[in-house]
Amino acid sequence: MHLPCRTFNETYEQDMAIVRTRLQWILLAAAIVFGLCIPLFTGTYMLTVIITTMSIIIAALGIQILTGYCGQLSVGHSAFVAVGAYSSALLVSQSGLSFWIAVPVAGIAAGLVGLLVGLTSIRLKGFYLIISTLAAQFIIMYVIIHWTSVTGGSFGMSAPAPKLGGIEFATTQSYFYIVFIALLIATYVAKNIVRTNVGRAFIAIRDNDLAAEVMGIHLTAYKLLAFFIGCAFAGIGGALAAHARGVITPDSYTLVQSFWYLGYIIIGGLGTITGVFFGVIFVSALNNGLAMFLSSLSTIFPGAGSLLAPLMLVIFGLVIILFLTFEPRGLAHRWQIFKAYYRLWPFSY
Amino acid sequence: MSVILEHLVIGIAVGAVYSIVALGFVLIYKATGVFNLAQGSLLCLGAYICYFLSITVGLPFYVSIILTLVVAFAIGLLIEFVFLRRMIGQSHLAILMITIGLYLMLRGVVLIAWGVYSKSLPSYLSAEPINILGANVLPIFALSLVAAAILFAVFILFFRYTSIGVAMRATQDNQQVAQSVGISVKRVFGMSWAIASLTAAVGGIIVGTILSVGYSLDDFGFKVLPAVILGGLESVPGALIGGIILGVVEHFGAAYLGSWLIGIEDVIPYVILLVLLLIVPYGIFGLKRIERI
Numbered sequence: 147m148h149l150p151c152r153t154f155n156e157t158y159e160q161d162m163a164i165v166r167t168r169l170q171w172i173l174l175a176a177a178i179v180f181g182l183c184i185p186l187f188t189g190t191y192m193l194t195v196i197i198t199t200m201s202i203i204i205a206a207l208g209i210q211i212l213t214g215y216c217g218q219l220s221v222g223h224s225a226f227v228a229v230g231a232y233s234s235a236l237l238v239s240q241s242g243l244s245f246w247i248a249v250p251v252a253g254i255a256a257g258l259v260g261l262l263v264g265l266t267s268i269r270l271k272g273f274y275l276i277i278s279t280l281a282a283q284f285i286i287m288y289v290i291i292h293w294t295s296v297t298g299g300s301f302g303m304s305a306p307a308p309k310l311g312g313i314e315f316a317t318t319q320s321y322f323y324i325v326f327i328a329l330l331i332a333t334y335v336a337k338n339i340v341r342t343n344v345g346r347a348f349i350a351i352r353d354n355d356l357a358a359e360v361m362g363i364h365l366t367a368y369k370l371l372a373f374f375i376g377c378a379f380a381g382i383g384g385a386l387a388a389h390a391r392g393v394i395t396p397d398s399y400t401l402v403q404s405f406w407y408l409g410y411i412i413i414g415g416l417g418t419i420t421g422v423f424f425g426v427i428f429v430s431a432l433n434n435g436l437a438m439f440l441s442s443l444s445t446i447f448p449g450a451g452s453l454l455a456p457l458m459l460v461i462f463g464l465v466i467i468l469f470l471t472f473e474p475r476g477l478a479h480r481w482q483i484f485k486a487y488y489r490l491w492p493f494s495y
Numbered sequence: 496m497s498v499i500l501e502h503l504v505i506g507i508a509v510g511a512v513y514s515i516v517a518l519g520f521v522l523i524y525k526a527t528g529v530f531n532l533a534q535g536s537l538l539c540l541g542a543y544i545c546y547f548l549s550i551t552v553g554l555p556f557y558v559s560i561i562l563t564l565v566v567a568f569a570i571g572l573l574i575e576f577v578f579l580r581r582m583i584g585q586s587h588l589a590i591l592m593i594t595i596g597l598y599l600m601l602r603g604v605v606l607i608a609w610g611v612y613s614k615s616l617p618s619y620l621s622a623e624p625i626n627i628l629g630a631n632v633l634p635i636f637a638l639s640l641v642a643a644a645i646l647f648a649v650f651i652l653f654f655r656y657t658s659i660g661v662a663m664r665a666t667q668d669n670q671q672v673a674q675s676v677g678i679s680v681k682r683v684f685g686m687s688w689a690i691a692s693l694t695a696a697v698g699g700i701i702v703g704t705i706l707s708v709g710y711s712l713d714d715f716g717f718k719v720l721p722a723v724i725l726g727g728l729e730s731v732p733g734a735l736i737g738g739i740i741l742g743v744v745e746h747f748g749a750a751y752l753g754s755w756l757i758g759i760e761d762v763i764p765y766v767i768l769l770v771l772l773l774i775v776p777y778g779i780f781g782l783k784r785i786e787r788i
Binding site: 219221266269270272273274276277278280281282284285288291292401402405408409412453455456457458459460461462463464465466467470471474 | 530578581582587588589591592593595596597598599600601602603604605606607714717720724756757758761762765766768769772773776
């Protein structure tokens with residue numbers, strides 16, 4: 147943590163502040179105001195893309211805590227997202243529960259399922275854990291697809307728009323604010339979880355589990371806690387995305403999607419909260435840029451639009467490999483380098 | 496009794512297919528210590544190459560099989576050289592994530608090249624079931640049993656008697672020591688990927704004949720994981736036995752539970768996998784690394 151010239155930490159509060167300097171306060175306020183203004187000047191399509199991206203960020207914060215901080219690799223993340231999405235949709239449309247209660251409950255439900263899967267992490271680590279989460283992905287999705295009386299099977303089910311008092315958040319614009327505020331809260335919570343003793347215990351487990359246990363960290367409890375927190379984030383992200391789309395089908399929660407979640411945090415940088423934002427926004431921009439490019443190309447070559455999904459798979463796979471090979475610390479590390487350069491310019495150090 | 500015997504024979508025949516695919520995992524793990532999640536993609540690619548050569552180019556089927564194996568061998572070498580050569584010495588989890596990237600890439604490549612609709616290979620075997628021990632089995636399953644027997648015999652001997660096979664085992668045990676006694680670790684890595692790609696192509700041709708050649712064939716790689724874990728990651732005979740046990744259990748599950756739980760055969764392998772991981776993560780023949788955390 148490098149501070150600008152003539153700025154010194156003199157109290158404990160200053161040392162712990164996330165937003166430390168006046169410039170950072172101004173930038174943060176500007177970013178929030180800008181965020182709140184986004185619906186005023188973007189079209190509905192663009193806004194839908196932004197809402198989806200934001201809900202993915204919330205879910206990816208979960209896998210960042212679980213994998214990036216606690217080192218428990220999970221390739222079943224989209225199944226937990228699905229659990230959140232389905233439980234919230236069920237609670238609202240079947241039990242008639244309010245959206246505002248259903249979303250946190252969905253988060254807890256996903257967290258509990260995650261806890262169940264996390265039980266395997268007591269005995270397994272490394273790639274054995276990857277395989278067990280992979281098995282969990284297939285088993286959870288099997289249950290969702292084949293429990294047709296509850297989930298509607300592969301036809302999916304509807305997730306109605308939320309209401310507050312007499313207001314119905316049916317338009318994309320109004321729903322944007324819900325997700326935006328949820329994202330702010332989720333980021334704040336995630337950032338603070340990883341700074342507390344819980345987060346430091348996670349990091350200790352990631353770096354050396356044996357040493358962590360010798361230091362008195364209860365491995366089982368903290369690993370399970372990481373699974374619960376990570377999957378609860380996934381559930382909330384999934385629930386928000388489900389109500390944005392209005393209808394959910396099992397196709398959106400495949401193994402490939404789980405790989406994407408892992409890819410987001412690899413690209414963004416493992417073990418940083420900013421990295422989640424970088425990773426998801428980078429991939430989302432890539433995806434939508436490619437979509438625009440292909441649709442403009444399809445006036446010349448008809449059918450180019452259908453190439454989007456496979457081409458994106460190739461590019462995404464390649465980007466993951468390139469980042470792992472050349473910049474394993476991800477975009478967040480590049481951002482740190484840039485900030486250091488900016489702070490010191492025009493001197494080299 | 497005869498019904499159970501029939502299920503058993505069919506299960507063993509299906510299990511032979513599994514064990515061929517599982518062999519690919521074991522070969523790469525044995526030599527390089529990498530767990531290759533893109534094994535299913537190599538299988539899928541092999542099936543499509545065979546389809547391309549036999550249907551699109553129109554070569555005779557047996558020529559196209561041999562050519563497929565040659566191409567698959569080259570693809571294995573190429574993948575190792577382009578994507579994995581730089582990762583030698585990196586942590587195994589990073590390399591595992593590279594294989595996840597490969598999985599995504601290869602699925603995209605297959606979708607771009609051949610589209611989403613599944614294709615079928617030419618019918619080179621009669622559809623008439625043949626009788627093995629009183630059970631009616633399609634000829635393809637008999638063929639897969641034979642193919643599995645040949646492949647396993649070859650590889651057990653390969654790892655025991657050939658110098659490259661011994662070099663592979665040495666490399667898996669300790670890369671630095673292997674290098675210091677004059678083994679080219681790079682060449683061992685290349686060879687193991689090439690051979691694994693070749694076995695995946697054999698599996699691809701067989702699975703492509705049984706089902707059909709589609710992009711979702713790459714999920715077959717994940718379905719086989721229980722066989723690999725059950726047999727033990729380092730063990731070639733383990734892959735055979737694990738594959739056959741998986742095939743039998745899955746077939747019995749489908750036969751006796753399938754009427755209540757539709758599609759249960761797709762999820763049985765993963766349930767077995769979870770149970771196995773919790774009880775015997777090192778498998779039947781794997782090296783027991785006892786580590787209590």
